[in-house]
Structures are given as structure tokens and as C-alpha cells.
Amino acid sequence: MPVPKPRMGANPESQTDYMARCMHEVSKNPDRTNEQNVAICMQAWRDRHKKEEARKDFVKALEHIGAFLESKPK
Numbered sequence: 001m002p003v004p005k006p007r008m009g010a011n012p013e014s015q016t017d018y019m020a021r022c023m024h025e026v027s028k029n030p031d032r033t034n035e036q037n038v039a040i041c042m043q044a045w046r047d048r049h050k051k052e053e054a055r056k057d058f059v060k061a062l063e064h065i066g067a068f069l070e071s072k073p074k
Contacts, residue, residue, distance in 0.1 A: 001028055003040055006048045018045055 004022050007013035013021075022041035026032070032040075 001025065003044045006045055008048065008052055015045060 004018075004025050006015075006018045019038075019041055022044060023037055026037045026040050027034070029037075
């Protein structure tokens with residue numbers, strides 16, 4: 001059973017809403033404890049937000065490179 005990903009974009013999902021949705025899904029596996037399910041969902045939340053921050057940093061770097069290249073004499 002895959003772990004759901006937090007919804008991002010124009011209408012991002014709150015951590016509370018994500019945790020409720022994720023816990024509902026991952027709790028279907030009877031072989032894990034509740035503590036393990038919480039850890040799985042929290043890690044998915046952290047991983048998704050790290051990726052979003054990295055993407056924003058990359059876009060910002062590209063903007064700076066573009067501005068630098070435009071300012072160079074031809």
C-alpha cells in the first residue's frame with residue numbers, strides 16, 4: 001500500500017489534513033504499530049517539503065543566472 005503524498009500547488013494541504021488522510025491509509029496495514037504509522041506519515045511530510053524547498057531554491061538560482069547573463073555585455 002503506497003504512502004500518500006502531501007498535496008502541494010495552488011491549494012496545499014495542511015499538515016493536519018495530510019496526517020489524517022495518511023494515517024487513514026497506512027493504518028490499513030495490520031503489521032505496523034500506530035507509532036510506526038505516525039513516523040511513516042511524518043517522514044513523507046518532511047520529504048515532500050524538503051523537495052519543494054529545493055525546487056524553489058533551484059528556480060531562484062536559475063533566475064539569478066538569467067539576470068547575470070542578461071547584464072553581461074554582448
